[in-house]
Amino acid sequence: MLPLISPMVKDTSAFVRWNNGGGLFHRSARIDPTAVVEVGAVVHSDSVLGSDVRIGSGTVVGPSVSIGQSTKVGYNAVLSNCSVGQFSTIHNGVCVGQDGFGFFMNEEGHILKKPQALHVRIGDNVEIGANTCIDRGSWRDTVIGDHTKIDNLVQIGHNVIIGKCCMLCGQVGIAGSVTLGDYVTLGGRVAIRDHVSIASKVRLAANSCVTKDLAESGDYGGFPAVPIHEWRRQSAKLRRLCKNSP
Template sequence: MSDPCFFAPFEPVALATVAEWVTGDLPRGGGEVQVSGVAPLEDASAGDIVFFDNPKYLPVLATTSATACIVARKHADKVPEGVVPLVADQPYKAWAQLLARLYPASMRPVALEGTASGISPHARIDASARLEAGVVVEAGAVVGPEAEIGSGTRIQANAVIGAGVRIGRDCTVGANAVLQHTLVGDRVILHPGVCTGQDGFGFAMGPGGHLKVPQIGRVIIQNDVEIGANTTVDRGANRDTIIGEGTKIDNQVQIGHNVVIGRHCVIVSQVGISGSATLEDYVALGGQTGVRGHVTIGMGAQIAAVSVVEADVPAGARYGGVPAKPVKVWFREIMTLAKLAERGAGSARDKD
């Protein structure tokens, strides 16, 4: 079997140029040294550039065979002789900036089939849909009546754009994604399998059966949002479900009807957000966290992974646990339980 490289190698680049790109400096010199590859610390060889940001990996840094390493100033003296340290204020951020320069094609999902421009003859576009110049529609995609798509946007294979959906410019809609009752801003990335605008889960329950409550709202996705594969966003029941500008959502997240997510939030995989919850700007939710309906998580709050938010969370707070509570309280409870368990185990040993 062949071993393909999905992203083309880059031309060798001098470290002086790299330092300019990431706003870094070279305390030991070496600006004329060139790098021609990137790698993890442990796998790097001559010609590679790496980054170091976690003290846990200091032993690995000491043995790396890389040519250069992006590193914080406080760790620059840990870079071994023969490796050029490139000092940056935030090494991981600098690494991201560097990779974006070296591999620009990786910043958006790549084409899945041969349509480099225009509309595949195997796509189905309703006659009333309006597509600006520069839109790419791959094979098997469907664009419904009165839909509008802005220039520079790519609709990947087998995606479905429902009637009346609006999509802005320079977006990517991944393969098998389905958009209904949705308005999308500019520079939005929806990865494969994303579904937006389907019914929210609304039923008037009773002993004689469950009466379906019509869901008549929309989904609004603002500029620069990225949503991971197989995530679902329900349309609003009587108002809109909103995802704010710059928010990043991981794979397999469920967002219920009427949810309002602020700007620049981070939501990690397998989170479930129940209907009518509100996340203010810059909220971060760890993986597998559940958020109860009708609660508000304040601006800048952080929720630890595998937590359950059952009540409002103040702005800037750090919560965790089931139910979620301030992390200091949560940690104290964990330590108390651990001590009780150890005491119980000790008593059992004494009896034996």
């Protein structure tokens, strides 16, 4: 008769129940006594939870993750290969620190995965909306600056650097190796292609697509994104052409 527990599972005893909430934690994790790890949450080896941290049910805190004081993590989030600062909020279903979408084709025509071995660094007072995904870096860490606010369903690729006090609305998509300055605002469904740099205090209208660097502060819109007054002129001219066409 086969054993009920696989012989490959040898270290289950290393996980014990956390008194303050009933979740499981690895014995090597360092957890402040005031932290709450709710039932169904798991904190893996060598992770660090600061004072007054709260980990919601179903959330997995991966190995070597650090979470700063008073940060709240919702239900069913997954954190790996990352650090999170103080007083931040991570909502339900967020995934932080998974591999970025990086591949190359070898001489035989096979698609191979590029190494994705770095981390995500999230600052203080950051808010990350439900079901947002933030990939870890491959050649530099992915960074989210202090006081930045991110809406639901946002995709942030590997190696992206986002400055402080930025606002990213729902369904924004940022491709790999993008750099955003401080106080950047991205309207809903803005898309930014890879390796683009955007200056501080840029605001992008909803549904815009950035295909090249934006070196000056100001408002932009359109596909490709151009200064907002130019985009409005383009839109007005297009409406007149459509109206006058047979």
